[in-house]
Amino acid sequence: MPELPEVETVMRGLRAVLEGRRIVRAETMREGLRWPFPEGLAGRLTGAVVTGFRRRGKYMLARLDTGESLLIHLGMSGRMVARPMAGPVVPFLGPQGVFSDARGHNQPPEAHEHLVMETADGTRIGFVDPRRFGSVDLVPTAAEDAHKLLAGMGPEPLEVDFSPTSLSTALAGKRTPIKAALLDQRVVAGLGNIYVAEALFRARISPRRLAQTIPGARAGRLVPAVKAVLAEAIGAGGSSLRDYVRADGELGRFQDRFSVYDREGQPCPLCPGPGPGPGPGSGCTGVARIVQSGRSTFYCARTQR
DNA sequence: CTAACGACCTGCATGC
DNA sequence: TGCATGCAGGTCGTTA
Numbered sequence: 205m206p207e208l209p210e211v212e213t214v215m216r217g218l219r220a221v222l223e224g225r226r227i228v229r230a231e232t233m234r235e236g237l238r239w240p241f242p243e244g245l246a247g248r249l250t251g252a253v254v255t256g257f258r259r260r261g262k263y264m265l266a267r268l269d270t271g272e273s274l275l276i277h278l279g280m281s282g283r284m285v286a287r288p289m290a291g292p293v294v295p296f297l298g299p300q301g302v303f304s305d306a307r308g309h310n311q312p313p314e315a316h317e318h319l320v321m322e323t324a325d326g327t328r329i330g331f332v333d334p335r336r337f338g339s340v341d342l343v344p345t346a347a348e349d350a351h352k353l354l355a356g357m358g359p360e361p362l363e364v365d366f367s368p369t370s371l372s373t374a375l376a377g378k379r380t381p382i383k384a385a386l387l388d389q390r391v392v393a394g395l396g397n398i399y400v401a402e403a404l405f406r407a408r409i410s411p412r413r414l415a416q417t418i419p420g421a422r423a424g425r426l427v428p429a430v431k432a433v434l435a436e437a438i439g440a441g442g443s444s445l446r447d448y449v450r451a452d453g454e455l456g457r458f459q460d461r462f463s464v465y466d467r468e469g470q471p472c473p474l475c476p477g478p479g480p481g482p483g484p485g486s487g488c489t490g491v492a493r494i495v496q497s498g499r500s501t502f503y504c505a506r507t508q509r
Numbered sequence: 510c511t512a513a514c515g516a517c518c519t520g521c522a523t524g525c
Numbered sequence: 526t527g528c529a530t531g532c533a534g535g536t537c538g539t540t541a
Contacts, residue, residue: 206534238517238537262535280535281519316519335518337535353536380512389536396534445534465534497513500532514540523530 206262206278208361208394209437213456214284215257215264218329221286222254222266225323233318238279238339241319248272248342249321261357261393265348273345275353279337285314289326358392361430366392368427372419382418383411383496386430395430398443401465401502403430405472410508411501412494436461464502468493472504 206214230249232241242248252268259265266274278284289311311328313320319331319340331340343351358374359366374391375382385391386400395403404411406429409422418426437443442456445466463473468491475488488506495501 210534238535277535279518280533333518334520335533335535337518378511384512387535398534443534498515499535512541514538516538517536520533522532525527525529 206280206282207396207399207443208259208262208434209399209440209458210442210456211262211264211278211394212259212438213442214278215259217286218264218266218284219257221327221329222321222323223257224254225325225327226253227251227321228324229322231320233313233320236340237318237333237336238277239341241340242342245319245340245342249274260349260354260360261389262396263354265343267345271345272342273348275339275341275343275348275351276331277339277353279333279335279339281335282331282333282338285317285330285332286327289322289328356390358388358390361392361394361434366427366430368423371427372423375415375418375423378415380415381411381496382409382413382415382426383501385415385418392430394434397499397501398462398465399430399433399437402433402463405464405503405508406433408507408509410505411496411503413509464491464504467491467502472507474507475504 227249228251230246232246235241248270249268252270252272254266255269256267257264258267262277264276266276268274276282313330314332316334316336317330317332318336321329323329331338339353341351341353349355359370371392375385378385382404383400386395386403387397401411403426407422407425409418409426413422437456437458440456440458440461443459443462444455444457445459471488471490475490488504490504491502492505493500493502
């Protein structure tokens with residue numbers, strides 16, 4: 205589910221139900237996800253007021269009034285679910301893995317719900333992650349960016365410090381394909397398989413091109429392409445592929461605007477379509493799928509060089 | 510140092 | 526119908 209636009213969308217959903225609210229109850233259903241949960245996670249969340257949110261790359265940070273921040277990564281399959289409790293909230297801990305409402309009605313967790321939080325105004329927020337590649341940690345708010353998972357991350361792509369100049373510097377001398385370089389969170393934060401493909405298409409750059417050949421004019425096309433595709437995707441509420449993205453259950457809509465991702469064999473928006481003869485479509489065999497470092501890459505071999 | 514690869518997990522679509 | 530296979534929005538740690 206989660207590249208930058210999806211994480212931004214989820215974070216905004218969480219902000220709507222959590223910001224300014226007190227967590228009156230929290231519970232974990234297992235020891236951890238990708239890594240063990242921090243010691244005493246549920247206890248350290250209980251009673252805390254969520255004072256604000258921010259996103260860093262694909263990570264969400266929920267600032268608490270306890271001096272700590274909750275750090276969440278959705279991994280491949282993580283999502284946040286929010287729903288109203290059935291009645292007024294009373295502190296009652298049900299059996300392991302089961303939340304109960306004020307009338308004692310059990311609200312069993314849905315499958316793969318690993319962490320639940322309940323607010324004073326009666327909203328239940330769950331972290332659901334079937335593949336358990338996600339992660340949760342607590343970090344001192346004053347030193348958020350020093351966290352091991354955040355330190356060393358590249359610039360935020362929508363900020364001004366992600367520029368043709370800075371990207372050129374980051375890519376200088378790199379002999380890896382540009383596709384792999386853009387997936388490297390130390391180069392730029394928040395891109396994943398979808399938006400790398402879409403940005404390279406817009407910049408008309410082949411994903412196979414070596415990163416060291418990007419500095420200069422190509423970086424001048426690539427940076428605005430990255431910014432534009434991310435901004436449009438955020439505006440559409442992200443992309444929904446196999447899972448729901450938004451905390452309110454609404455689907456993102458950007459998947460309808462993919463130019464190349466998951467469109468193998470279909471014509472790209474710049475080519476009329478596969479076909480013989482002269483003209484704008486000649487030599488076009490539609491969107492190609494190749495495998496780079498074990499992951500699918502989609503691109504148009506005619507327009508992307 | 511860099512780049513490639515396995516590992517971590519479950520669910521789903523596909524094909525025999 | 527059942528079963529095997531491959532693939533999926535990520536990224537960390539190990540190996541070469």
